[in-house]
Amino acid sequence: MAFPREAVDAPSLEVFKACTLHLTTQLIDMENASNVKEFILLGLSENQGVQKIFFVMFLFFYIIILAGNLLIVITVISSQRLNSPMYFFLCYLSFVDICYSSVTAPKMIADFLVENKTISFVGCIAQLFGVHFFGCTEIFILTVMAYDRYVAICRPLHYTTIMTRRVCGQMVISSWVGGFLHSIVQTLLTTQLPFCGPNKIDHYFCDVHPLLQLACTNTYAVGVIVVANSGMITLSCFFILVMSYLVILLSLKSQTLEGRYKALSTCGSHLTVVILFFGPCTFIYIRPSSHLSEDKSVAVFYTVITPMLNPLIYTLRNGEMKSAMRKLWSGKVGSGKGKV
Numbered sequence: 001m002a003f004p005r006e007a008v009d010a011p012s013l014e015v016f017k018a019c020t021l022h023l024t025t026q027l028i029d030m031e032n033a034s035n036v037k038e039f040i041l042l043g044l045s046e047n048q049g050v051q052k053i054f055f056v057m058f059l060f061f062y063i064i065i066l067a068g069n070l071l072i073v074i075t076v077i078s079s080q081r082l083n084s085p086m087y088f089f090l091c092y093l094s095f096v097d098i099c100y101s102s103v104t105a106p107k108m109i110a111d112f113l114v115e116n117k118t119i120s121f122v123g124c125i126a127q128l129f130g131v132h133f134f135g136c137t138e139i140f141i142l143t144v145m146a147y148d149r150y151v152a153i154c155r156p157l158h159y160t161t162i163m164t165r166r167v168c169g170q171m172v173i174s175s176w177v178g179g180f181l182h183s184i185v186q187t188l189l190t191t192q193l194p195f196c197g198p199n200k201i202d203h204y205f206c207d208v209h210p211l212l213q214l215a216c217t218n219t220y221a222v223g224v225i226v227v228a229n230s231g232m233i234t235l236s237c238f239f240i241l242v243m244s245y246l247v248i249l250l251s252l253k254s255q256t257l258e259g260r261y262k263a264l265s266t267c268g269s270h271l272t273v274v275i276l277f278f279g280p281c282t283f284i285y286i287r288p289s290s291h292l293s294e295d296k297s298v299a300v301f302y303t304v305i306t307p308m309l310n311p312l313i314y315t316l317r318n319g320e321m322k323s324a325m326r327k328l329w330s331g332k333v334g335s336g337k338g339k340v
Helices: 013-033 048-078 086-112 121-154 156-162 166-189 210-215 220-254 257-285 293-316 319-330 332-336
Strands: 036-043 118-120
Touching: 036 121, 036 332, 048 086, 048 121, 048 293, 048 319, 086 121, 086 166, 118 121, 121 156, 121 166, 121 220, 121 257, 166 210, 210 220, 210 332, 220 257, 257 293, 293 319
Parallel strands: none
Antiparallel strands: 036 118
8 A cells, every 4th residue: 555655734733823822821820820930840769879870761761762763753754665554653653752751751861960850830831731742642643553453454455445645644633633632621720720839749740630739729620620531531542442452353263374463463562552551541640639659650651661662562573664674774765765
């Protein structure tokens, strides 16, 4: 199936500018109205020796995230062999992983070297927005990738007519818009809260639950809405993922041994990523706000560990990707574009 590489049309720039301007204005108003001008992030550990170890470790992890995911993006864009919807979605997943980890990791790594781990009010809310925007977008893209595998395995004769360039583009756009709308809801709910007292966040980045605990008002109703919003998205996407793989497993009975192995190989990689990402997210967001300090340790899995492992999971089990990467490094990708 020939799958053109033209960039997917983004949603209306004017709409995003209007929403961003409205949010920025509201943030400034909230900051002026709040007694708290900055927050203090307690981080993963207050032990100086442990922080130095964490600095080296997480800096190494972040470099792997950038290098691995950027390599996938460049490989998919450069290689004409990787022109199927599966690699199209994988390219966007890697790009989202880079953005997602970059919202939290650089600040966390820098804080390991300083004693005063502060973040401004606006910076905190912006970080919250970025975490939920890219995190929710990744959930939708993983769901879309599961649907793509379902069509490829269960309806192979109709695959080229169902998963067209236009349909794939619309799916990616919907993922970005869905993530944006989810993040706007979470952010606006949080910015409506008054912060007038404690400003220490027992976390390494700004998130909804830690901020709800600092608000000097009753946050029960907001907490319920936040959990319902996150829970509805996570559970519905997880239900679609489970149903897709159940149907795929049932359909494999009628295929040859070679066909089963190939299908399980591609689905196995995706299912591994889904478990690594959805497991911690479910633990954190599909329950009321709590004072459990282990939440920040669990958050490391979906903000750092999963984006770091994704390139390894998708490349080590994929012969086409490994072959394309070897050609990219050997300089044969560019020279082969002119060949028929």
